Amino acid sequence: MTAARDAGDSLPSAPGPEISGAAERARQRLHEEIERVRAGVEEMLAEQQGDADPALRRELEAMRKETRRYVKKRVRRTEKKLEKRIRKVDERTEELERRLDRVEEDRKYAEWRIHTNTEQMLDGLLREIRSIADLLTRTQ
Numbered sequence: 164m165t166a167a168r169d170a171g172d173s174l175p176s177a178p179g180p181e182i183s184g185a186a187e188r189a190r191q192r193l194h195e196e197i198e199r200v201r202a203g204v205e206e207m208l209a210e211q212q213g214d215a216d217p218a219l220r221r222e223l224e225a226m227r228k229e230t231r232r233y234v235k236k237r238v239r240r241t242e243k244k245l246e247k248r249i250r251k252v253d254e255r256t257e258e259l260e261r262r263l264d265r266v267e268e269d270r271k272y273a274e275w276r277i278h279t280n281t282e283q284m285l286d287g288l289l290r291e292i293r294s295i296a297d298l299l300t301r302t303q
Contacts, residue, residue, distance in 0.1 A: 197230050
């Protein structure tokens with residue numbers, strides 16, 4: 164973990180694939196709201212100066228830790244969902260590629276079969292024409 168992540172100064176960016184724009188904006192808004200509340204509480208503590216209650220400071224620190232843990236948990240969950248969706252898209256892409264390869268093989272085989280059959284048919288016609296020509300030349 165980075166120091167910035169531990170200090171709660173910034174939210175971690177997602178490793179790997181990028182998070183959608185809406186998720187990124189929601190995460191940023193959540194972070195801004197947390198920072199606003201934290202700043203307000205710290206301001207109140209600063210105003211009280213020496214009168215600050217140690218229990219209140221401990222509660223604030225506990226809230227910071229809980230917030231960091233909650234954000235990490237939510238980000239991790241979102242990343243897992245995103246990775247799962249990406250895996251599914253990759254699997255579908257691979258299946259489509261396999262299907263395209265099979266279609267290409269079938270097309271090549273069909274072309275070869277058509278060419279071979281046409282060649283055999285033309286060879287047969289040529290033999291028949293030669294045999295007819297031979298018959299005609301013998302009878303004359």
